Amino acid sequence: MPSRDEWRVTSDRRRRIGPGLATIAALVIFPFVSPSIYFQNVLTEVLIFGIFAMSLDLLIGYTGLFSFGHAAFFGVAAYTAGIVATRFSDNMLLTLAAGVLAAGLLALPLGALSIRSVGIYFLMLTLAFSQMVYAAAYKWTWLTGGPNGLAGVPRPVLGILGLDLASVSTFYYATLTFFLASYVVLRRIVASPLGHSFVGVRENESRMRAIGYNTWLVKLAAFVIAGLFAGLAGVLFSYFNGFISPSDVYWTTSGLVMVMVIIGGAGTLLGPVLGAGLVLILQNIVSSQTDRWPLIMGATFILFVLVARRGIAGIFHDTLALARRSARV
Amino acid sequence: MPHCLAEPYCPARKPGNYRKSRRLPAHCPLPTAHCPFSALLESPLVDPQTLSPYLVQVLNGLAFSMLLFLLAAGLSVIFGMMDFINLAHGSFYMLGAYLGFTAIQRLGSFWVAVVAVPILVAGLGFGLEMVLLRPLYKRGHLDQVLLTFGLAFVFADVVKWNWGADIRSVPQPPELTGALSLGVTVYPRYRGFVIVAGLLLAGVLWAIQARTRLGAIVRAGVADKEMVSGLGINVQLVFAAVFAFGAGLAALSGVIAAPFLSLAPGMDFEQLILSLIVVVVGGLGTLKGAFWGAIVVGLADTFGKIWAPDFSLLVIFAIMAVVLLLRPNGLFGRALA
């Protein structure tokens, strides 16, 4: 019988901790090195969209469910947190819980209905549902502020710790904490038996059924978990931006996060975070120079799909493999 | 004095009580508003005076359906043959409309535009297929979907760059301005042209696919690509031609739409969404599905905008969701591989 070490297969490989710790250290030190508010804000936004992109990666990369309506959960959570904060209380626990819960509660029926279809039909159904959420955000002016959006969302208050989240750095660290926590939890999920079930459904759904899996339930679990984390990103976004509008639920937002996942590298969890970073930083640079950001983003995306389909993570992986092979020679 | 519309048919009427003056018959105990028969008879099916607004809207819906059909036909056949959804299809439509705008401005002739622009866009489609899409065949259709998604973004921005973000309008060709008389009502001649042209094109397309060798090749390719290639037919060329033809049809739809819909950024996405719904509702891969799906969605959109203007898109999405839940492959579609 193989020993415990020999059992270790590709997905169980223990990740080298070094680079991870170095990155975390860099992220923590960053505000001291570069106290510029602008860069801290950019990085905060990258971390928020990083969580959003990781959540979609769970669906696209790990379970093989190409959802084109993920912005629905992001937006619903953002709006819920904003509405609670502007009308009832700006307590962080309350707004956070309300937002994430709203996203999860929406994911259940939407997922249950969409999952019965596959491929392009699934894509269309998820798009349809998220456009319905958009329509609601647009029309229900009494709740959401309509096309003018919901403004004046305050930074939340966490009484116990006495933190002033209105400060850029403090908010950055709070977001970083949420990001790291999300990353750790999602890593755990992906390595767990459920995570392996996701991959099994992606690889061969009919065989999964033939070995006894209720694949509908597996897919629904992926959908809801992804929705919850997208909701977390949405809540953080509403704190960060102070303002939510229907365009945050529009198909372009779903498209944007999908682009982040593909460019970063689907199925790697970290790749999409890098994708979020690349896209947002590029957007900031390009938009300040020219109006042609959609053109450049589209062209970049096409380039990646053509030559670097496995994204930035794929490029890293291939370069490392090449380096190892030539080192051996 | 108010008269009861139901009077000639009223069961309460006794023979001999009917009065030619059409005033309330003496026997009627109910005022007009409360007579159940009166409500029935005010329906457009019976009373010509109320027929005309409905007729006009139905015709409007059909005109829109024809535009959708031209788009959906291309989408559906491309899916049937090559197994992927072209998310840049709305871009071809938009390009057709904007190029048509420029062509009409420069050349002054709508008819030249109607012929030249689709050919131009078809050529663009041909080139695109060979350069960008062909390398992705081996990788499965998902990658092609992603690529066309990127293309849609690029095209949308190119159009905005070149023509600006202002809303444009295109004048109708002088031969088709004015109104037709339809007996009970009048109807804009141009829209009548759209309906007739659409039906003619539908007929031509059906004839091509059902009666010609080319149509047989395309249908065979939809059913079994490998077999067709084994028969010595250059499948790659057929794919490129089908893609180009689909792009041309979409552009034609754009040129025809230009004189009665306005041109604005975002028209590509709106039309793409609707034609995707058409294709999904009708069923992927069939011309018949594209036609009937277009009728359903076109009418739903037109009447939706009248009855529930804020929710028309919602209604259409709801119809699509219901159809998919009951028939997961659309009305006439085949199952995904």
Add this chain to the structure above:
Amino acid sequence: MDELLRVENIHRRFGGLRVLNGVNLSVAEGERLAIIGPNGAGKTTLFNIIGGELAPGLGRIILGGEDVTRRPAHERVSRGLARTFQTNNLFLGLSVFENVRLAVQRRQGAAFRVLQPASALTEVSSETAGLLARLGLQERHLALARDLSYGEQRQLEVALALAGRPRLLLLDEPTAGMSPAETASMVELIRSFPRDVTLLIIEHDMDVVFAIADRIAVLHYGEVLADGRPDEVRNDPNVLAVYLGTSSAFNVQRSTLISNIQG
């Protein structure tokens, strides 16, 4: 012995084509039933209906006394059914170990655990390793399924089915495309199954059928032409006329194959 599986009056058509036309079968616990018949007779369709991937037009499937006709495939698996596929239906992008682990974690009810990494579930890993050893795949446990040889892939097919510890195992042409040596070891493996695993096998290789089967059912154009012990079926005139043409294939002696295995 109790009846484990009853196939009752199963009809199934695809468009105008009647693939199964009133199939009736009864399989007792511990029995080994071989289903033979020319290509297109409906054998795999029958398996798809028993397994739950396909619904019958008419008829019932009764598993262990329970009518499972309306039950989806995964529920039949939890009731003790497992199957292999005629063309390899594996998780090609995953390693051999991961392929089998997926099946084992399902059987052990651990499939929805979220909090621990899968590698920490020692019972799952040890059962997986044991199963791989039993099938002779332990050397290749890290290889990706798509990198295996055809014969190894067929073995993996069987491993995936066995992982569920089924009481009814449907084997769809387990030796298809195998070399004589591979076939012989597959036969040996099948013969090594304990009698609490009931077997339903589709096979074309008559040597294999005679080495394994207690009973043979002959399927022809969607109907059961004959159903009985091997020597009965071998001599059935209908079967000879329709399926074999000449009787030469049936005359291959079972003993020849057994002596090959025993060396």
